[in-house]
Amino acid sequence: MKFLDLARVQIRSGSGGGGCISFLRQKYVEYGGPDGGDGGRGGDVWVEAVDGLNTLIDFRYQQHFFAKNGVPGMGRQRTGKDGEDVVLRVPVGTEILDEDQETVLFDITAIGERVLLAQGGNGGFGNLHFKSSTNQAPRRANPGQPGVEREIWLRLKLIADVGLLGLPNAGKSTFLAATSNARPKIADYPFTTLHPNLGVVGVDETEFVVADIPGLIEGAHEGRGIGDRFLGHVERCSVLLHLVDGTSDDVAADWTTIIGELNAYGGALADKPRITALNKVDALSDEERAEKQAELETVAGHVMLMSGVSSEGVMDALRALRRQIDSAKRAERDAVEEPGPWRP
DSSP states (O other), X not given: OOOOOEEEEEEEOOOOOOOOOOBOOOTTOSOOOBOOOOOOOOOXXXXXXXXXXXXXXXXXXXXXXXXXXXXXXXXXXXXXXXXXXXXXEEOTTEEEEOTTSOOEEEEOOSTTOEEEEXXXXXXXXXXXXXXXXXXXXXXXXXXXXXXXXXEEEEEEOOOOSEEEEOSTTSSHHHHHHHHBSOOOOOOSSTTOOOSOEEEEEEETTEEEEEEEOOOOOTTGGGTOTTOSGGGGGGTTOSEEEEEEETTSSOHHHHHHHHHHHHHHHOTTGGGSOEEEEEEOGGGSOHHHXXXXXXXXXXXXXXXXXXOTTTOTTHHHHHHHXXXXXXXXXXXXXXXXXXXXXXXX
């Protein structure tokens, strides 16, 4: 299945059916009176988060979602049928944006969450509704209210516990493949990873989700390379694992490049907890390891040594991530305000 994280759709709710002007005419009923029914209301447009989806690819092939109109009212006091609703089924983590692609209307973060995007128009009143003691034969009815038509954008931000960061060929996909059942494409050229990958990692009888995004290069926030559009997929992560290629000539500069892009991206991404790991240490001698670790620690602080190929240091990194995730969840629980004392 292809990955798509941004889609534009056109939605329109149904218009209400018009009211009916009708009078009862039967042979043995002398004073029949008005009996025109009301029109049915138009269908709504909803968005709902469902399980089993992790891409917006369905919206590449269908961009228009129009709810049904309400049926007009009929004689014999018959109300028209309501229009059928339309439901857009999206993966968890989808944001609903206005047509300017900046204003966030809704953020869908839980399975089963359902949000109304466009409400259908009400049906019009038939002439039976206007009957009164002073107006016993009304000859008026209301038209149905029109539906709402608008253009919206769907933007997917994958929900994961850990996000992998690094330059191209830093070993992110190798790490994901070595620690989970995910099978991302791995090759020795830049930008092998073209779309985010998710993997479930198990450590010490617990599991968490890791997101691997395409590598960043200097100037990504200005659109260079694949750009920073995929950084949104690690915005929801509890902790970031920053992998630095140990075979690089200047590991400190590589680390600084990624941190600069995070700061340029803005938001709270640069302030998220990070664990820095010097990767591919299996290709280094003991002397080179110590030298590059010391060089990287001058700018990044504590640095872990790791190799996704030989699995050296991988378990230590996973346990460190697990501790950070638990700490973030505890902080989130503590941030929830406790209910105050009962008051009459």
